[in-house]
Amino acid sequence: MLLFILSFTICNAQDIIEKKVTSTVSKATVFLNSAQVTRTKNIAITKGVQILKFIDLSPFVDKKSIQVKINNVEIQSVNFQKNYQKFSTKSEQQKTFENQLEALILQIKKENINLNIVNEEISFLKSNKNIKGNQTLTGVVFRDVKQYYSSQIKTLYNKQFTLKAKIKTLEKEKTAIKKQINDMFVEKEFPTGEIFIKITSSSSIKVPVTLTYNVANVSWYPTYDIKSKDIDSPLTIVYKANVKQNSKVNWTNVKLSFSSANPSKSTKVGVLKPYFLDYGTRPPVYNNKTGEVTGTVYSREDNAPLPGANVLVKGTSIGSTTDFDGKFTIKVPDNATELVFSYLGYLPITRRITSNMGSIFLTEDNNTLEEIVVTGYATKKQKKGNLGKVLQDKTAAVAIRGINSINDPETDYAIPTAKTENQTSVSFEIVKPYTLPSSNKDYVIAMKTYTNTAEYTYYSIPKIEKNTFLIATLKDWEKMNLLEGEANIYFEDTFIGTSLIDTRSAEKVLEISLGIDKNVTISRKKLKDFTTKQFIGNKKEEDRTYQIIVKNNKQQEINITILDQIPIAKREEITVTLDENSSGKLNKKTGEIKWNFTLKPKNSKTMNLKYRVRYPKGFKVFLD
Template identity: 55%
Template structure:
């Protein structure tokens, strides 16, 4: 009986092994989240009757095992296992194979030219070694001239050939260096295993079944950026909404239905903000010079710069990537921000944005061990119709700022932009910049200045009903009056009824803030000391158009009953009693000047000291 059982088990094992089939499939659609993507593959497979195992191969090594789902009608799904095949590493792209072939041919040419160079140099050395005329022969003048002429002509010819070979070798090495750099840009710094999903299933009959495989994959993500264009302050604002896609899953996406989802499994162009100044004994006025709104630096590993590393402001969609030399610059909302540095195959690094320059040394991550997961999937009656759009966008991959038709989908908790036609995205370290939407938005324009911080006027575009645009926070390239102004920040997290977009400073509006020493006084009244501060602010409109202007300043806020602060009776601005912010709103015609006087008095006990300004 025991032998029969062992024999039956042996047959069962062999049956299962013989029924294991290798399945190759293609990515049909992908929903890209901010830091991952959900990938869908579909495959019509003819299945046999009984128990069998299907092995889906050539998958990404970065699959989240918990996210795997398989749907199929009319079969019993018993288990789903995920593992990595370290014997079958990620395949090289056709571009990389072509470049490596070209590099091999270049190395052959360099070897040949080095042989030619060595031969010429040997001839030169031989000629130098035998230039003396020996023997017992009597030399005549003509024979000497003939020998000298021969030596000179031969040496000149050989030296010319030597120089030509050296030039050829130099040019070949320059070309080799460029190709090597390009291959490095395409090749990850480490090899990765390929992913495999095993499906154990049972079918009651022989039939063709449509399998729908979905899973989440990392090393894919996107962040938004914008182009903001304003012709003049009498024209609407044009906002180009772009997706910066990073696809480094080690699997190419060919002609996929692509969707972007907002879900998440040097000189400033941003006008400053007034910080409340709570006055007390021993306190100082706010220090605005320490504010950081941009961080620059470089990212490298032990081998040198890392191009294409992603830099994000944690908890936001503000992001950028390092350039070819590993350098980056990124706008940050405030000094409490945290920067997250990530790159395929390296440990993620986080740094507080408390310095204007932050350099990062990244360390290689450990290779994850093989993981096996057991899960169950339920049959589904949901069938998808096959896309009829075909290969229309084949090859439309590397286009920068490619304008393509999209459909905006507003979900319960997120917003998605669906690319209407199939799109191809190769697995690469490169960023793909896709222009998703361009909006023409009616905006009101207002100049905004905080001369206490900086004596410059900033142009701010104010958008109403901005929620309809479904914007995410991100960097914006600003173009005003057909000129690139700089990089600003669209931050939707704190916007309320209106969204303000800073369009940068305008030198045609001049600001000057000076302390009026003749009117600043200090006197004693009884047991009180009284100090009066007077500031003169001059705003001049050098533009040809009338502008709307807002000027902000501040007065200190008392935290003690014995400290009294009063404004001058002629004060014509608006005072916020809680923050001490003062504001003047006015319209300024071309070539005209507006003079503003900020005058306030602080009274406090004469035996105490206060730092007023």
């Protein structure tokens, strides 16, 4: 009886038709750290129960996200698995590079063999150069022997030199191709993904089947090009998407969109700290923090640098990638606390932010090395073969623009996009079909160009830094749906440096630092003749006087804001008095002094800051 039931079950299982379905990605929405892809295929479905097996998919499919749409058909189950008998297909370009590398390695081996032969011949000739025996050595014989030895050793040394030079050249070519391969492709092998859809149909029909799911190892982050010809011109913002697509499946002519949803010298302006005055306390220290973080990312297994690793400010869209030496530099907002590091085939990690992150080590993800594979009714642990070491010589991911970053600011060189504002996110849809191969590269796509009227103001805190920063203020900035990100600054047709767009802290207006303008100079010095210290009764008085001079060397009139400060007393017996001749506006809570004024071309303005501190005799306060 048991045998009959088992045979019946097996026969029924064999009656279920399994149809392999090959398909391509037709639509992809890239989120900040994943992507949703859609495949649609017209499939002839027979009457009864059958299984549609979508093959050659990404191994990084999130099985919880799979959605299937088929009209007039009952969907009974949907499952995802990895096929370790079939690995992701290498592109023709990768095969070409690997064939070149293999040929070079073979040629280097042959030339090393030839070099070893020459070395042996030299050694043999040297060991037999002494003439021995009982023969009489005449002058003619000695001359012939000498000429023979000289001729042979010279020929062999020339061969040795030529072979060493050739091997050195071949080694350089091998290193270059290794770097190219590592730049574009991941050396490790990955299985392919498969989705099984069990369906029941009451009739034989041909219907479109739409398969939608999320994949990992795809991400994007925004960066910007911000340009202005001068302070009388509008501000141009080029909104760019930095995309990494390493799902192990090429996207060819897909309907592509980007969503804000999330399944050198700094141009950052300083901030004054309140100057609290008490016994034994010192003035605030300004170390000119740049808001810039650096470090290097390595593989823990072999201490090799990881090029193209993702670096993201946690909780934001601000991101960067490592160069060919595994090094990274990223701008961070003031309230940022952690960075997230990730790389294909490695476990992501989070680290607290310091100005120099030092060495960051990523550990290989064992889940990509070892999987549970189901075969019939048995389970066995299948381990992948040698995945190979990550190459020591890494190459930085090359940004592919297809555009000129220093074009005229009025030129819109962005790819046509359609912007969609959703309830909780914003997406930009590339109007024309776009191709994104799976690789280690970062692709830079200019999505949108905005031209806005801006108010330009110069801003300086000479106590911290004797430079003036140009600030562009934008109203109605929310309409551009900007995300946090780094920006390349171009002013007066010159690349100035990088800045940071921090939309989270912006309110009615968005302020963007356009960097230091050397044509507006500023100085601050303490006037010793007006700095005094005297005793009055049981009190001690100290005066401080500072002179600030700003000069406009530009051809245009400018608006400028200057900030300085006086200390704030924390005790009643300590008083701080601002001299009435100091013309700046005082904020009594923070001690900040502000001057706002307009400065004509080639003109200068002098401001004096003078204050007096009175405190009990016998105590000490630090004013400088």
